[in-house]
Amino acid sequence: MAKVGGWRGKTLRVNLTTGEITSEDTLEKYKDYLGGTGIGYKVLWDEVPVGTRAFAAENMLVFGVGPLAGTGAPSNSRTAVTTIWPLTDPDTFVGSGHMGGHFAAELKFAGWDSIIIEGKAEHPVWLSIEDDKVKLKDARHLWGSGIYRTTAEINAEMGPTAQIAAIGPAGENMVPLSVVINGYCHSAGGVGGVMGSKNLKAVAVKGSGSVNIAADQKDWKELIQYALTLIGSNNQHVVPSTPQPWAEYYDPGSRWTASKGVYWGAANPPVETGFCNPHDVHKIGLRCHKGVKDFGKDFGGTYTVRMGGCYACPIRCFAQIDYPPLEGKYGYSRYIANTCMGWFSPRQVFHEFPEGPEGELKAREAMVLGSHLVNDLGIWDNYALMQKVFNYAATHGMLEKILPADEYKSIPWELWEKGDPAFLLDFYRRIAYKEGVLGKDLGDSTLKTMKKWQIPEDFYKKFKWKYWKMGHPLHHSVEDSGQIGALINMQYNRDSQNHSHTNFQNSGLPIEIQKKLAAKVWGSPDAVDEKGHWTPMNRYKAKAAKWASIRKELHDSLSLCNWMYPWVASPLKERNYEGDTALEAKYFSLATGIEVTEEELDLYAERIFNLHRALTIMEMNTRDMRDQHDTAPDWVFEEGPEPFTPGSNRFPREDIEKAKDYFYEVCGWNKEGLPTRETLERLGLKDVADRLEKAGLLG
Amino acid sequence: MKEDKDKNTVEKIAEVIGVNKPTSRRRFLIGSAIVAGAVYGSSVLYRQINIAEDNNGNKRVVILKNAKGVLVSDPTRCVGCRRCELACTEFNDGRSSPTLSRIKVARNLNYGPQAVQLGFRRGHGKFGDFLVIQDMCKQCPHPVPCATACPYDAIEAKPPLNARVVNTEKCVGCEICQRACPWDMISFDEEADKATKCTLCDGNPQCVEACPTGSLRYVPWRDLTKDFHPRQAGMLAVTEECDICH
Numbered sequence: 001m002a003k004v005g006g007w008r009g010k011t012l013r014v015n016l017t018t019g020e021i022t023s024e025d026t027l028e029k030y031k032d033y034l035g036g037t038g039i040g041y042k043v044l045w046d047e048v049p050v051g052t053r054a055f056a057a058e059n060m061l062v063f064g065v066g067p068l069a070g071t072g073a074p075s076n077s078r079t080a081v082t083t084i085w086p087l088t089d090p091d092t093f094v095g096s097g098h099m100g101g102h103f104a105a106e107l108k109f110a111g112w113d114s115i116i117i118e119g120k121a122e123h124p125v126w127l128s129i130e131d132d133k134v135k136l137k138d139a140r141h142l143w144g145s146g147i148y149r150t151t152a153e154i155n156a157e158m159g160p161t162a163q164i165a166a167i168g169p170a171g172e173n174m175v176p177l178s179v180v181i182n183g184y185c186h187s188a189g190g191v192g193g194v195m196g197s198k199n200l201k202a203v204a205v206k207g208s209g210s211v212n213i214a215a216d217q218k219d220w221k222e223l224i225q226y227a228l229t230l231i232g233s234n235n236q237h238v239v240p241s242t243p244q245p246w247a248e249y250y251d252p253g254s255r256w257t258a259s260k261g262v263y264w265g266a267a268n269p270p271v272e273t274g275f276c277n278p279h280d281v282h283k284i285g286l287r288c289h290k291g292v293k294d295f296g297k298d299f300g301g302t303y304t305v306r307m308g309g310c311y312a313c314p315i316r317c318f319a320q321i322d323y324p325p326l327e328g329k330y331g332y333s334r335y336i337a338n339t340c341m342g343w344f345s346p347r348q349v350f351h352e353f354p355e356g357p358e359g360e361l362k363a364r365e366a367m368v369l370g371s372h373l374v375n376d377l378g379i380w381d382n383y384a385l386m387q388k389v390f391n392y393a394a395t396h397g398m399l400e401k402i403l404p405a406d407e408y409k410s411i412p413w414e415l416w417e418k419g420d421p422a423f424l425l426d427f428y429r430r431i432a433y434k435e436g437v438l439g440k441d442l443g444d445s446t447l448k449t450m451k452k453w454q455i456p457e458d459f460y461k462k463f464k465w466k467y468w469k470m471g472h473p474l475h476h477s478v479e480d481s482g483q484i485g486a487l488i489n490m491q492y493n494r495d496s497q498n499h500s501h502t503n504f505q506n507s508g509l510p511i512e513i514q515k516k517l518a519a520k521v522w523g524s525p526d527a528v529d530e531k532g533h534w535t536p537m538n539r540y541k542a543k544a545a546k547w548a549s550i551r552k553e554l555h556d557s558l559s560l561c562n563w564m565y566p567w568v569a570s571p572l573k574e575r576n577y578e579g580d581t582a583l584e585a586k587y588f589s590l591a592t593g594i595e596v597t598e599e600e601l602d603l604y605a606e607r608i609f610n611l612h613r614a615l616t617i618m619e620m621n622t623r624d625m626r627d628q629h630d631t632a633p634d635w636v637f638e639e640g641p642e643p644f645t646p647g648s649n650r651f652p653r654e655d656i657e658k659a660k661d662y663f664y665e666v667c668g669w670n671k672e673g674l675p676t677r678e679t680l681e682r683l684g685l686k687d688v689a690d691r692l693e694k695a696g697l698l699g
Numbered sequence: 700m701k702e703d704k705d706k707n708t709v710e711k712i713a714e715v716i717g718v719n720k721p722t723s724r725r726r727f728l729i730g731s732a733i734v735a736g737a738v739y740g741s742s743v744l745y746r747q748i749n750i751a752e753d754n755n756g757n758k759r760v761v762i763l764k765n766a767k768g769v770l771v772s773d774p775t776r777c778v779g780c781r782r783c784e785l786a787c788t789e790f791n792d793g794r795s796s797p798t799l800s801r802i803k804v805a806r807n808l809n810y811g812p813q814a815v816q817l818g819f820r821r822g823h824g825k826f827g828d829f830l831v832i833q834d835m836c837k838q839c840p841h842p843v844p845c846a847t848a849c850p851y852d853a854i855e856a857k858p859p860l861n862a863r864v865v866n867t868e869k870c871v872g873c874e875i876c877q878r879a880c881p882w883d884m885i886s887f888d889e890e891a892d893k894a895t896k897c898t899l900c901d902g903n904p905q906c907v908e909a910c911p912t913g914s915l916r917y918v919p920w921r922d923l924t925k926d927f928h929p930r931q932a933g934m935l936a937v938t939e940e941c942d943i944c945h
Contacts, residue, residue: 005794071795072785102781102808109797152815152826160814160824161797161805183809184825210788210796210890217793224789228911267775285778285911305829307778312785314911316778320829333820335828 005214006067006592007031011039012112012134014127016198017057017119021134026113032684035066037096038557038608039114040082044094045611045688047118050618054086055174055197057120063107063165063203064096069559070108070211070311072224073587074231077104077311079165080556081188085493086176087382087445088470093493094615096556097179097188099165100310104559106163109207121199126166128158129205139201143172146376147181154204166202167192168378170432175443177380177431185318185337185371186310189380190494214593223586228281230570230579232256232507234288234317235499235563238571238579239508241293246277248573251508255317256571257289264289265302266322278571284314291319294343299364308337315564319343323368330369330422338371345381346370346424348388351395353419366421373424377432383495384465385446385473390427392459399438402453407436447471458635468495469631476502478636479649482534483659486651487545488552490630490660493616499562500548500555505531507569513577517568521581522547532647537655542662547602553612554584554605607683610667610675614688617674617697625673626664632656674699760852766838767860768899769920770802770907776914777831779808786909791900792888799886801897802906802915803834812930833915834930835906836884836897837923838863845896848879853894862899870894881929 004027011024026035033042040062052058064080078100085095107115110131117127124139142150147168154164163182170178171192178192195201213220232238233256240247241254258273276283291304303323307316320337327334347366353359374381381387393399394416400408415423430439441449447470449455460466460473468474468489475495477485480502489496505528507514515525518540527540555562567579580586582598589595596604622628640650664671668679676699680689692698784800797805809815811823812832823830839845843863846854853869854876856862865876872892877885888895899917907915 072782072789102805109795148826152819155809155815160810161808208798208889210792210794210799212794213789217790220793221786221790269775271776281908282910282913285780306775308825308829309778309780311781313780314782316780322828335820337825337829 003212003214004593005212006071006588007035007113008108008111008209008211010112011114011116012129013116013118014134014136015119016117016121016125016136016200019121019136021136024116030114032604033608033611034554034557034604035069035113036064036078036080036557036559037082037553037612038064038066038604039116040064040080040096041094041608041611041615043116044082044084045615048084050621051092052084054084054091054176054194056084057198059084059194059197061117061191061194061198061200063115063117064557065104065107065112065114066557066559067113067592068587069104070106071213071587071591072220072312073560073591074224074227075310075313075315075561075564076559077102077313078556078559078561079104079107079182079188080559081180081191083191083194085190086193087190087447087472088493089445089447089451091176091445093470093619094612095190095492095494096497097191098497098556099180099182099186099188100313100561101163101183101186102311103163103165103182103186103205105211105311106161106205106207108211109209110205111207111209112205115203117198117200120197124172124199124201126154126202126204127200128154129203129207130158130162131206131208139199142201144169147378148184148376150202151184154202158204158206162204162206164202164204166378167195167200168376168432170378170380170443171196172201173432173434175379175431175434176445177382177386177443178378179374179380181375181378185339185342185375187342187375187378187380189382192378192380213591215590220590223590225281227580227583227587228284228314229278229572230567230575230583231284231315231564232287232567232569232571234290234315235506236503236565236567236569236579237506237508238569238577240276244275246275249509251506253506254508255290255293256287256508257292258283258287262289262292262297263301264291264304264306266305271306285316288315288317289319290317290339291321294319294340295321295364295367299361305335310561313561313564317563321368323365325365326368326372330372330425332369332372336368336371336375338375341381341384342371342374343367345384345387346374346428348384348391349424349427350416350419351391359419362419362421366419366424369421370424370428373428377428379428379431379443382446382471383473383475385467385471386442388460388463388465388473389446389449389453389455390442392455393453398453398455402441403437407438410436411438445471457633461635461639466633466635468633470494478534478632478651480531481505482529482541483537483651483656484541484545484548486632486636486656487542487659487663488549490632491549491613496552497556497562498548498552500551500566501544503564503566504528504568507577509569509577514569516576517578518544520578521568532649534644534648534651536644537659537662539662539666542659542666545659545663546666550602550605550609551584553608554601557605557608558584558588560584560587603683607685610680610683610685611688613669613675614680614685614692617692618695621695621697623672623674623697626660626671630660630673670699672699760855761841762843762846762854762856762861762863763841764856764861765840765922766856766862766899766920768862768902768917769838769923770835770897770899770904771916771918771923772833772835773914773916774830774832776912777804777833778912778914779804779825779831780911781805781808782909782911783833783906783915786905790905799888799895801836801884801886801895803884804831807832807834812928834882834884835915836863837882837927838897838899838920839924840922844879844881845876845885849876854896857898860899860902863896864898865894865896867891867893878931881924881931882927883930
């Protein structure tokens with residue numbers, strides 16, 4: 001075989017208990033699982049006994065990176081951190097947090113495809129990877145430091161180009177709701193405490209090598225340039241948010257927010273994003289002004305320095321904000337970067353802000369200050385569910401009863417009532433250091449806290465992002481993509497982290513065009529409904545749901561960003577807005593030199609998806625996955641106007657049951673939601689079938 | 700012979716500047732160390748230098764012609780995606796490698812050119828004020844430091860653009876040009892064991908073509924060497940008296 005590109009060929013294994021550092025052959029052991037979540041699930045399946053708890057030394061932690069990380073395939077460098085997830089109850093289920101940044105690419109340049117971490121160190125350590133030189137170093141001097149300082153200290157030691165994934169006090173204290181962060185603000189949710197439980201403060205990487213592209217460089221360039229004609233904005237929204245001369249359509253919800261008069265206002269001199277015609281490749285990076293999207297045109301337009309983001313991604317979705325009062329008022333750096341929930345979750349700690357511009361500003365100040373606090377302390381928000389639980393309990397006077405009197409009194413409630421962002425300084429400190437009942441409970445599995453605090457099940461009614469199940473909220477469910485969203489949200493043990501479906505549903509194109517595109521990919525225009533105009537379940541939607549699910553695993557395993565891919569749609573009118581769903585296979589073929597078709601690569605993805613399923617089934621230890629695991633919350637069936645009327649996100653129970661029937665059918669699972677032997681063997685998972693059969697859990 | 704006479708000093712210098720290559724490279728090291736001596740800034744050695752001659756005693760080639768084009772950047776628009784670095788190496792070398800890239804962003808990405816130090820919050824880069832500085836070859840006018848430093852005349856002005864280009868036939872991989880460039884812009888291709896630098900891609904720079912924010916431009920040459928602070932101090936790759944060369 002010609003030289004294999006993409007992968008570097010070596011996977012690093014670090015045993016923290018013994019200090020042993022070894023290297024494994026990636027292609028020999030993990031090629032069928034690509035990398036990323038694929039290698040993560042494979043390691044957990046092979047090596048972590050059923051019933052292992054998240055913070056046990058026997059739990060393992062896989063920093064999974066795939067063959068496309070570090071290449072020029074747009075939007076790569078995602079790291080999937082897979083482990084036993086600390087946020088379910090019991091904490092024995094598989095889960096993964098995902099981070100962008102430049103970490104994954106740097107790991108590849110250092111010569112490694114993934115890192116497998118096992119055991120528990122005797123005292124705090126950090127892992128230093130400098131090409132072949134891999135060492136565990138004493139981290140006792142860093143223990144207790146925030147993520148910012150830890151990163152700077154390690155950079156001072158290793159040099160400024162090292163990419164560092166570190167935990168803060170929250171992770172050290174084994175707060176289940178904690179993160180590992182690389183590059184200032186790229187966080188992987190839920191896994192910080194697992195690192196803390198292993199006494200692992202940070203993983204730092206510096207590489208001087210190369211990622212080879214197997215194909216001829218001209219062919220590779222041609223493919224990359226072609227891909228860049230099809231790329232949209234963040235979430236692959238393919239129309240702008242305002243009417244623009246080049247655009248046939250627009251959609252106010254689009255993340256293609258660039259326009260005339262929309263600036264990176266804090267740049268010196270300010271940069272106007274302007275009209276970004278999709279044919280102008282030198283404006284791709286200006287399309288997504290997330291500062292404007294997340295903060296509004298006034299604040300976002302004024303205080304944004306530029307848009308940042310990940311390695312090799314021309315779509316920049318991290319607003320980099322320069323807000324001087326952060327320094328004078330709160331003692332934090334005036335510079336702060338984040339995106340989406342990183343901004344929104346601190347704001348949701350508050351019940352309300354004062355009316356008018358003053359309140360508006362306070363809300364935004366809470367977003368930027370809160371973002372610093374969670375970035376530095378390393379706290380996760382569980383997609384803002386934690387903040388909502390606090391908010392609900394506080395506004396309903398429940399905390400007075402839940403908390404000891406002294407603790408209750410020690411909380412600066414007057415700040416909270418005024419909507420003063422300074423409240424967050426106190427709030428997040430309690431969580432990171434597990435202070436008192438409030439700090440300990442809020443940082444714990446949200447499910448446990450909800451039970452303990454007796455939060456009524458319908459508490460989430462007033463919120464847009466509602467509770468789903470197993471302690472996590474929805475993530476683009478029925479309100480976004482109808483039954484497809486419901487099916488996707490049922491599959492995982494955390495919020496589903498899947499954008500394959502929502503990217504297409506919200507592309508911004510009119511429904512007639514969406515339907516034409518859907519027909520090409522899934523065989524019928526009925527695979528997609530107009531948002532809010534849901535129709536009863538059909539087999540094509542099940543096909544689309546399966547496709548979306550396996551593509552999510554494909555992206556997390558190749559190290560492409562599922563917030564950007566797949567591309568059913570494109571911004572190009574001359575292509576009738578058609579994207580290219582075979583792009584992943586094209587990248588993979590040229591980069592690795594292993595020629596695959598779209599369908600063949602989807603088989604890898606399906607294998608990975610089914611392995612996740614098998615892991616979940618083993619933990620559930622039930623044949624009734626259908627009713628025990630794959631559930632939708634009651635509000636799906638009870639809340640809102642009559643099902644299938646315009647604007648209603650309510651669904652009849654039998655329709656969702658039908659959705660499961662069809663979904664299981666297209667997945668090759670039985671009626672209970674268990675994969676059959678035939679399906680698993682088709683995917684090369686005979687050993688998985690054997691083990692499931694032995695446990696009486698084969699479909 | 701000069702080589703014999705200088706041997707001990709030469710090896711000592713090679714050691715000090717860190718050019719500790721295997722013995723197979725010793726021969727060229729000896730020859731090149733006269734320039735290395737200058738780089739190191741030893742005034743004693745400096746007087747012994749005759750950089751008008753290469754180590755075979757031939758007259759040195761001196762680049763007098765200016766380049767026709769040069770890369771310039773607007774760091775205000777740089778978003779740190781590093782697609783320029785990717786284009787440089789993937790489309791020229793068939794592999795992705797930031798250390799090989801002749802446009803350098805990675806090293807400034809986190810903390811700016813000043814690297815991590817106290818007060819980095821007010822410096823540049825992701826951990827500072829977000830400004831990302833792109834470093835590009837300035838296609839220096841005479842005296843071209845990298846070319847002058849090269850003991851093998853391996854860095855040439857390649858027509859028609861006169862970009863300063865490494866002639867891989869002549870380059871022996873001694874890395875002295877890397878130390879001579881005041882802006883630290885020479886890369887080293889570990890696979891080929893040769894130095895490599897910006898060639899302006901024959902007038903169609905891949906990095907410029909790849910930039911998603913139009914932060915990079917390819918423009919008619921002008922002297923940028925006075926506009927940029929050197930990254931390396933104490934550079935002295937040419938003699939004070941130019942008349943000894945030409």
